[in-house]
Amino acid sequence: HGVPITIRAMQEKTTPEEIIKKYHEMIKESFKKLYIEFDNFSGTHREIHFKLSQEFFLNVVKNGYTIVKEQEQFYCETDKMFLPDRYINGKCPKCGYEYAKGDQCEKCGTTLDPTDLIEPKCAICGNTPILKKTKHWYFTLNKFEENLKKYLESKSDWKPNVRDFALSWIKEGLKDRPISRDLNWGIPIPLEEAEGKVMYVWFEAPIGYISSTIEWAEKIGKPDEWKKYWLDPNTKLIHFIGKDNIPFHAIIWPATLMAQHGNWILPHNIPANEFMNLEGEKISTSRNWAIWVDDIANEFNPDAIRYYLCVNMPETKDANFYWKEFQEKVNEELANAFGNLVSRVLKFLNSKNNGIIPSLDNNNLSTLDKNILKNLEEIPQTIGELLEKFEFRQAIRYLREIAFLGNKYIDETKIWTLKPNTPEFNTKLYISTQIIFTLGLAMYPFMPASSKKILKMLGYEEEFIQSIKWEDIGKINIKEGKKISENIDPLFTKIPDEAIEKQIKKLKESATKEHVEIDATDETIDIEYFKKLDLRVAKVKEVYKIPKSKKLLKLIIDVGGIDKQIIAGIGEIYSPEDLIGKNIIIVNNLKPAKLMGETSYGMLLAAKDSKGNLSILTTDTNIESGSKVS
Numbered sequence: 001h002g003v004p005i006t007i008r009a010m011q012e013k014t015t016p017e018e019i020i021k022k023y024h025e026m027i028k029e030s031f032k033k034l035y036i037e038f039d040n041f042s043g044t045h046r047e048i049h050f051k052l053s054q055e056f057f058l059n060v061v062k063n064g065y066t067i068v069k070e071q072e073q074f075y076c077e078t079d080k081m082f083l084p085d086r087y088i089n090g091k092c093p094k095c096g097y098e099y100a101k102g103d104q105c106e107k108c109g110t111t112l113d114p115t116d117l118i119e120p121k122c123a124i125c126g127n128t129p130i131l132k133k134t135k136h137w138y139f140t141l142n143k144f145e146e147n148l149k150k151y152l153e154s155k156s157d158w159k160p161n162v163r164d165f166a167l168s169w170i171k172e173g174l175k176d177r178p179i180s181r182d183l184n185w186g187i188p189i190p191l192e193e194a195e196g197k198v199m200y201v202w203f204e205a206p207i208g209y210i211s212s213t214i215e216w217a218e219k220i221g222k223p224d225e226w227k228k229y230w231l232d233p234n235t236k237l238i239h240f241i242g243k244d245n246i247p248f249h250a251i252i253w254p255a256t257l258m259a260q261h262g263n264w265i266l267p268h269n270i271p272a273n274e275f276m277n278l279e280g281e282k283i284s285t286s287r288n289w290a291i292w293v294d295d296i297a298n299e300f301n302p303d304a305i306r307y308y309l310c311v312n313m314p315e316t317k318d319a320n321f322y323w324k325e326f327q328e329k330v331n332e333e334l335a336n337a338f339g340n341l342v343s344r345v346l347k348f349l350n351s352k353n354n355g356i357i358p359s360l361d362n363n364n365l366s367t368l369d370k371n372i373l374k375n376l377e378e379i380p381q382t383i384g385e386l387l388e389k390f391e392f393r394q395a396i397r398y399l400r401e402i403a404f405l406g407n408k409y410i411d412e413t414k415i416w417t418l419k420p421n422t423p424e425f426n427t428k429l430y431i432s433t434q435i436i437f438t439l440g441l442a443m444y445p446f447m448p449a450s451s452k453k454i455l456k457m458l459g460y461e462e463e464f465i466q467s468i469k470w471e472d473i474g475k476i477n478i479k480e481g482k483k484i485s486e487n488i489d490p491l492f493t494k495i496p497d498e499a500i501e502k503q504i505k506k507l508k509e510s511a512t513k514e515h516v517e518i519d520a521t522d523e524t525i526d527i528e529y530f531k532k533l534d535l536r537v538a539k540v541k542e543v544y545k546i547p548k549s550k551k552l553l554k555l556i557i558d559v560g561g562i563d564k565q566i567i568a569g570i571g572e573i574y575s576p577e578d579l580i581g582k583n584i585i586i587v588n589n590l591k592p593a594k595l596m597g598e599t600s601y602g603m604l605l606a607a608k609d610s611k612g613n614l615s616i617l618t619t620d621t622n623i624e625s626g627s628k629v630s
Helices: 003-011 016-033 047-062 141-153 160-172 207-219 243-258 293-299 302-311 323-353 367-388 392-413 423-443 448-457 462-467 497-510 527-531
Strands: 066-076 088-091 118-122 130-139 180-182 197-199 276-278 319-321 535-545 553-559 562-568 583-587 593-595 598-600 606-608 614-616
Touching: 003 016, 016 293, 047 207, 066 118, 130 180, 130 243, 141 160, 141 243, 160 243, 293 302, 302 323, 302 392, 302 448, 319 323, 323 392, 323 423, 323 448, 323 497, 367 392, 367 423, 392 423, 423 448, 448 462, 553 583, 562 598
Parallel strands: 276 319
Antiparallel strands: 066 130, 088 118, 180 197, 535 553, 535 583, 553 562, 593 598, 606 614
């Protein structure tokens, strides 16, 4: 229910309902492409969520945690509406960025109030809004300061950056926060005196965690099952979020739950990550300085993407997605370490042992053999402990070390020099196979498709993986005498330089230098002013290059039976042959002007994008020349 939804609906000339329906499916498919699945992929524009959110609000009011305040808010007299923060654009008072929003400057990251903006404009019509009084319901957060402080101080196992950031809010003193807003999109405030007002997203969106669980319980036919997750003190509620959401999940959301006077559990941990930047710059979807999931998932192995994002996760400080580093990680670690290990073992099994997994002679184990098997046994506990501490980078790096260790074991034992069908040969080959078997099982949470691929080549189906408990991974021995697949496919393929160069070029070309959303920041005109322009359709009859000029072309055009001459600076893009016979749009009543000794009696209209691409305006049908454009 955020304001970006309504803005997007306006831009796409549709309804907010259609927007959320469209993007809900797109996001769901994007997750699917990266092998991310949900027990219940819900949304907040559902009856079950409306009902629960309104119950939460009424409890907050009933329990004495709201106050009604009158405030001044920007109001657009043209559009007859109060303007939410995102409906206001202007110059950032800190860095001077021309396209700052009413809540934040995207360029410098400063949090703003709409009244902070210099020369604020309505994002819909571009006019300057006025300040007008309105009434709103506020959540009295300061009443929870003491309880929140005790709660946060008890979380000694939280990431220091998360806990310290949340406690700094308490130290500064919590301020009343508006729950209601003047908007025609969202969950209505369930009070007669609040007609036309809806809930702020910060209040109702987290309630979606609960409403989604209730929805899931109903779907599986156990309508009370949700209570185990939200009312049982033994349940651990963990929020995986970005650092910009820390205050909402560590302060406001717990306070909302406390305000219910019920048995709701509070977040057990909030392992928030810092920001992932892109090529050294902050990601900006509005400037298209971003990598879109559909694009990258269609071009590259999804498991490779998962691996790089995990090994490079911004757990305690900002990190960067670098295309060349992505290539390096895939080629050097996934292809050379994981892929090479699996390929060596499986091909050796097929070529030297007829694809049959040999037997293990426990009485003929060297110190190296024992150490390797011990390392495999320790995988679930070591990785499990790292995951319990939310140290995903270390967990996947440990897995990588096992792959390195496997390659080293093969090199040190020189298995290719051993005589087949001897106890030593069988033991070394069995242990090599056990390494990729255990590695394949342990990879499943990180790189599920590659995990399944390894195990399938070893003769195991996905059902086998699903039946295994994590703590048993290091104890399960691969079955002796089992026949492996004869078709051995590469686990990972190396990414060539040209594929990365293509992505870097695409990123730079698609990223706009300035804000490209529909921001009405220029001076606006009224309809009477627009009517002064005589825009006409003209047919191009003749075109000539103007001597000593690369850009200028002389066009002889027919405007409703009258021939006119105009000069246009489009010669580097269009040849005379491109233009003859075309319909173009001209400003017909422009004062004559001299260019390179030639007189122009009008002006051709063309569009130019941020990359310098030029396109003349034309008509989609062969409409009569001289037709008025309005």
